[in-house]
Amino acid sequence: AVGTGAPLGTAERYAVHSAVALLTLTTERSRSLHDAESRLGAAVLRMLLDGEAEHAKAVAGDLYGALLEAPFRLIVAEPALAGTEQPQGLALLADAVESAAARAGEALLVVPEEGRLVVLAADGGAAVQASLDHAEALEARRGREATGPEPDELVVGLSAAVAPSGVAAAFKQADQALAVARRRGRPMVEHEDLAAGSVLPLLADEAVRAFADGTLRALREHDEKGRGDLVASLRAWLSRHGQWDAAAADLGVHRHTLRYRMRRVEEILGRSLDDPDVRMELWLALKATSPAA
Template sequence: MESAAARSGESVLVVPEGERLVVLAADGGAAVTACAEYAVALEAARTREQAGAGDEDELVVGVSAPAGPIAAAAAYKQAEQALSVARRRGRVYVEHEQLASGSVLPLLADDAVRAFADGLLRPLYEHDATGRGDLAASLRAWLSRHGQWDAAAADLGVHRHTLRYRMRRVEEILGRSLDDPDVRMELWLALKTASAE
């Protein structure tokens, strides 16, 4: 990065921070481009070799969104977030803008999120395994229809009263109220995580 910056006449600031380097460079400049190209080549080599993805000595880069000097602290936090995601995903290079655009669903691939989803939904899956109803599918249908009883019941091919009974059973088994929007959000994300596996 430093030699690419020097060749193009750019200034870069490299600050050692423990085992990491914090680099301040011009957005879209030669130093950032050289770093990105090296990371892409390294990731391609890792993919070909199928080894070293978890090696601690390997290069991992987190890049903030472009920021001026006044926003350096915010840019540092963004770079740390991108670095954390890169490490969790076994990636070489992640830009913060990739995290802020698109869908939150790719972030659900994290092992901790999967463990949370498995723990949250396990009682429903255990109930369904006994053949006493399909609570997980009923919950998914009800949540996907924003709690509209008739539409969700039609999707499932059951009477709305059957669906109401199933949702009461979900609340009893989980010990949580479906009237709470936070509970509904957590359950929806858990179901999305489970379906992504």
């Protein structure tokens, strides 16, 4: 009777009201079920982060249980622009991974958490691939438009594959990858790429450069007054792993001259070059302030 030009009778009006009531009830139940699943997912994630993998499996039951029986990866996403509240970007990513998982029959855990999105997805599965495709599309759009991040864009960090007992480590990995993605202006960074690459690109961070400049300032001021080449000598000595003859040959000086310069470095800095931590910090400072850094 609905949609016809004829007036509705009593029976038809009753049927329409009943249908509306049933649709409203179904919608409310669906919303309540979704909220309950979200709370359960958050509880399972918290247990995993606290190292209670067996309890998490018991609570997850059939809903997430299959996900916790095989290696999975952890995805952390947040708005690319600081201060963005309830961004559309998080909803779009959640929809992308949930749709991909549903089509592939994969279990998936999606937890909104304080303006971020945390996802546990099967390693090598459709949901992980969907997150990679989503980030690739964002990067391609930014490249075409030659602009910075839009309000709906994200930064995403992706952990290595872990077992349930390794979720805390995976969360840290994803968080670190996300921080690097933000610094580099990338939509997504995988932690495995960081571990496989060189640490040198990370030295371009302004905080690292500030630390490096402060560490070497006293030596540079000494050299600028024409009282020796301490910075160059330190670089040569460290690059030769403390081998006096080889480092002295690189500099074209006698090894006793180099020994004297390294003693002056220790005196000026007030630190011992016998300490491996000191040598490491000085080498990183030299690399961070080199023209190629």
